[in-house]
Amino acid sequence: MDSRASVLECRDLKKSYGDNAAVKGVGFHIAEGETYGLLGPNGAGKTTTISMVTGLLERDSGEVFVNGLPLTTTSIDAKREIGLVPQDLAIYPDLTARENLIFFGKLYEMSGSDLKKRVDEVLEIIGLTDRAGDRTEEYSGGMKRRLNIGLGLLHQPRLLLLDEPTVGVDPQSRNAILESVEQLSGEGMAVLYTTHYMEEAERLCDRVGIIDLGEIKAEGTRRELVQLVGQHDRIRLQATGPCAAGVEALASLAAVREAGVRDGGIEMLVDNADRWLAEILGKVSGAGVGISSVDVEEPNLESVFLHLTGRALRD
Amino acid sequence: MRQAWTIASKDLRLRVRDRSAFIVGIIAPLGLAAIFSSIFTPIENFDFTATYAVVDEDGGQVAAQFVQLLEQFGQTAGVEIEAVGSRAEAVDLVDVEPFSSEEGADAAFVIPPGFSQAVESDQPAGLEVLSGQGGIGAGVAVSFAEQFASELTYARVAVASVENLGGTDDRFAAGLRALAIPPPVNLVDLEATNKELAGKTFYAAGLAIFFLFFTVQFGVNSLLEERQAGTLGRLMAAPMRRSSIIAGKAIMAFILGLISMVVLVVATTLLFGADWGNPLGVLLLVVGGIISALGIMAVVAAFARTPEQAGNYSSMVAVILGFLGGTFFPVGQAGGILADLRFITPHAWFMQGLGDLSAGNVADVLPAVGALLLFGLVTGSIALLVMRKGLRA
Incomplete structure (x- = not known):
């Protein structure tokens, strides 16, 4: 793939600490408007990877290009394109939210009315306009997290790197953070999102890299990953009438791998529920079965991770 | 930057x-x-002042030398020297109560009759210091008297040396001249070259x-x-x-x-x-x-x-x-x-x-x-x- 076509291009990143190889040849790319997830348990190498991608950490080998610009620990131009939201809070508790934003804005060469305007915008985005003049030591954990994200967005980077931004966050703030990421991605920002929460990766990421022991075990869209390990969607129909006839009618569809009558309804395994759902419902209805509800359960990344690594995400 | x-x-x-x-x-x-x-x-701002009375009941050469040295000391150390006629008068001066409106003296030197002669004849000679209420002024007076006694001994040694060298001068005149000779150590104000x-x-x-x-x-x-x-x-x-x-x-x-x-x-x-x-x-x-x-x-x-x-x-x-x-x-x-x-x-x-x-x-x-x-x-x-x-x- 042409590196200039991607916002982020990483090739064969390696990093060892003594004899311990933390990252062993990780490579991936992220396009404009795409959210890429690095999903793996603690200690998988996510933070080491993101540290190399941001130029915080000197890599042993490999290449990183941001918007076509090569990135090293000393790069300046490439770093302008990156917004970092570190895993741990990186804000000054003795400064107000506004002062924190202004300080980091100046480090990104912003100044004057442009900086002021952008600070106001970011405060609005993260919902801290009313508390902008308070010292952040007085903030709740969720407010601090939001500011932590705001600092990464301030200079309108083309690439936003979020390293487990929802760890230790209450459900309400977590949801707000996820919504913000969705919005930013929708606005065209490329996002690298590391997490060990399968639900977040499934909700946010266009593509996911399953990382474990410093290696990307598999990469692709959720569906590609699921298919990679041979898993199927599960469809449950709450039904009345001749359910057995409905099951028989489904036998003519190749995408339906398995079907049966269970708990007063029909349950089946399907290759691609999105693609075949309408046809399935047509077949079942055509057999005289009345359908009161449809429940589609796609195989999750947890099961993919388990399949690929032999252990659960939270091990 | x-x-x-x-x-x-x-x-x-x-x-x-x-x-x-x-x-x-x-x-x-x-x-x-x-x-x-x-x-x-x-300590740095301390400014020493004192008033001493002196009674010369002797009138001799050694007594005159003492009074002269005392006056010289008074001029350099900010001490006022007051010559009085009798011991009783000196006692009255040093007996003045502190903070009283009367002017008194911190100490008084009483040179008794025969003092010079006793010194000249190598006999024991006494110089009396009346210290009244005590204090720094009295302490300085005692020190001054002791210093004079010490220098008198030095003068006697000097005289002895003159005699051994075959000198013929009056021995105490030579001693007193020796007293007038500045000490060999020359004190200089070191402020200008002080490194501390x-x-x-x-x-x-x-x-x-x-x-x-x-x-x-x-x-x-x-x-x-x-x-x-x-x-x-x-x-x-x-x-x-x-x-x-x-x-x-x-x-x-x-x-x-x-x-x-x-x-x-x-x-x-x-x-x-x-x-x-x-x-x-x-x-x-x-x-x-x-x-x-x-x-x-x-x-x-x-x-x-x-x-x-x-x-x-x-x-x-x-x-x-x-x-x-x-x-x-x-x-x-x-x-x-x-x-x-x-x-x-x-x-x-x-x-x-x-x-x-x-x-x-x-x-x-x-x-x-x-x-x-x-x-x-x-x-x-x-x-x-x-x-x-x-x-x-």
Whole structure:
């Protein structure tokens, strides 16, 4: 793939600490408007990877290009394109939210009315306009997290790197953070999102890299990953009438791998529920079965991770 | 460089808010200087005055010599000498109650009849000192009389020597001439060449340079604080050279140190009467002192893992260097190895520089300033190497 076509291009990143190889040849790319997830348990190498991608950490080998610009620990131009939201809070508790934003804005060469305007915008985005003049030591954990994200967005980077931004966050703030990421991605920002929460990766990421022991075990869209390990969607129909006839009618569809009558309804395994759902419902209805509800359960990344690594995400 | 100033400005704002730099950099040294000043001011400002009565009931040659010496002493030491006619009159003068409106005397010398003759004939001779209420004035009078007796003995030896050499002069005339000969030790006002600072200035300067190391430590350790707080990563991810981060910290530490020193120099001068010397010379020494403190504290911080550890190490180093460098007592006067060893500390060079400045002109501080800058250069280079390596890891 042409590196200039991607916002982020990483090739064969390696990093060892003594004899311990933390990252062993990780490579991936992220396009404009795409959210890429690095999903793996603690200690998988996510933070080491993101540290190399941001130029915080000197890599042993490999290449990183941001918007076509090569990135090293000393790069300046490439770093302008990156917004970092570190895993741990990186804000000054003795400064107000506004002062924190202004300080980091100046480090990104912003100044004057442009900086002021952008600070106001970011405060609005993260919902801290009313508390902008308070010292952040007085903030709740969720407010601090939001500011932590705001600092990464301030200079309108083309690439936003979020390293487990929802760890230790209450459900309400977590949801707000996820919504913000969705919005930013929708606005065209490329996002690298590391997490060990399968639900977040499934909700946010266009593509996911399953990382474990410093290696990307598999990469692709959720569906590609699921298919990679041979898993199927599960469809449950709450039904009345001749359910057995409905099951028989489904036998003519190749995408339906398995079907049966269970708990007063029909349950089946399907290759691609999105693609075949309408046809399935047509077949079942055509057999005289009345359908009161449809429940589609796609195989999750947890099961993919388990399949690929032999252990659960939270091990 | 602009980003370094931004970092320095942010750090200064943080230090202003947590007030710790003010306490260590200004309030503590100023408070201690005030305490030391209150101890030394009464001694330095003490102005001795006394009134002595003298009764010459003898009228002889030796008695006349004593009175003459007493009058000479009175002229140089600010002592008023009052000749009275009788012992009773002298007793009345020294018996005056303190704070009474009557004018009295702190002590009275009574030269009894036959005093000169007794001395001339090598017989025991008594000189009476009436001390009244006692006190410093009376003590000085007793000392003066004892000194005269001592010199009289010296005169007798001198006379004996004259006789042994075959002299024919009247023996006591020769002795008295010997008394008039100035002592062989010639006391000269050493102020112009004195290399040690005077009391108040010594303590003001000593405390200033001692606390400077603690003040500068705030700036240097903030790099470790950034690491601990997680903000160092964000700084390192920003589009700037990593040296800008270190430069920002150094600028902040320098400014803190400069503010602290300037405030202390001005305050101790105005409030306690410390005499720092030529302002340009002082400024050169202050800048040299800050740079040396910056380098040394940076080395300590570079080898520490946490701000707490750095704080502990820095305090130990600052106290050891402070004591060794003679900021609390003039180590140079102790002599021996300690007097030489002190010059391995910037504190000693700073104090030496101020001593040189008080004795000479601005150019005289240059060796001390050079030594201070060398301290800063060597230690700062080591710190920079270690810190840059740390920022790469």
